[in-house]
Amino acid sequence: MSTNFKRFLATLLSLICCITTGTHIVTAKHSVVNTTTKTAKSASMISGLFNLIKNANKDKFCETAANENTIKVFFHKEAAIKEVSLEEYIKGVLYGEMPSSYSLEALKAQAVAARTYTVYRIRNGSTHRNGADICTDYTHCQAWTAGSAETPYPEAIERAVEETKNTICTYNGECINAMYFSNSGGATEAIENVWGGREIPYLKSVASPGESVFYDFCQVKTYSYDEFAAAVDSYFDNDADIDVEVGIKNIQNIKRSPAGRIISAEIGGITSTGLQIRAMFSLRSSNVYFSQDGSTISIVALGYGHGVGMSQCGAQAMAENGADWVEILKHYYTGIDISLLC
């Protein structure tokens, strides 16, 4: 690891700060209720607030959510679509997406993010041609791990889903696209810096403290010059102009987002996106740093995943520092409210 990179890493980590926000609960699709701006710490208090909202707006809520109580899930290993209750599906997602040993507040935040992600897909059109609302393939939708009579879900999984039942994140009264990933490497990423396209107000870059203690924080890969050239040639099908002798100088004009991820770089004369570079070297993220030592090239990737939305490791770090699930979600999804489906 070069001195410059160590210095960068130290600077990055020193910038990390913790942000907490107040609780602000509104109704899904409606902005009728603004219950409190004071942070609610107890589950019973939050539950009580939800009941008030539910009773005041019951008809509108239930009309909105009527077709979301049961959803069509494509179980990709069985290649079969089954109708399951939204809440039962969310238990499997939570069990598949986050270790049940994580703090209850982190598990609750993940349960709400997963529920929100699911409802967003139902309301905004599924990408499954077979008629399913969502699938169990984590590379396409969300991970899902079954519980059964023989191997029931851990109590923490059951509790996190039950205690956040029917809760989603909204922005201006609309269900948000609640993207999430494993580890940001120190700061999350604005969506337009990963996939291009328009900005989304609730998917901005935010600091994500406390992630460096997790395994997913840092990946280091080392290549000989020949191996490096072979990886680039393989990705570009030999169209890149790679000079094996110059090593790291094959990489030019690296442009980064303020959060650090590569937006573009020229590799062998070909302009590549951060996602392409991640795929080229099978990296965990596009927050990538190159260094050269003698005849080897080292690649360091910070974090794990696309970096947009909620960091699962960051959620756990916040929970360990006393944040509740509402504070976690409001930290990672800028300007959102917590709302009830029904």
Ligand SMILES: [Zn+2]
């Ligand atoms: Zn899918």
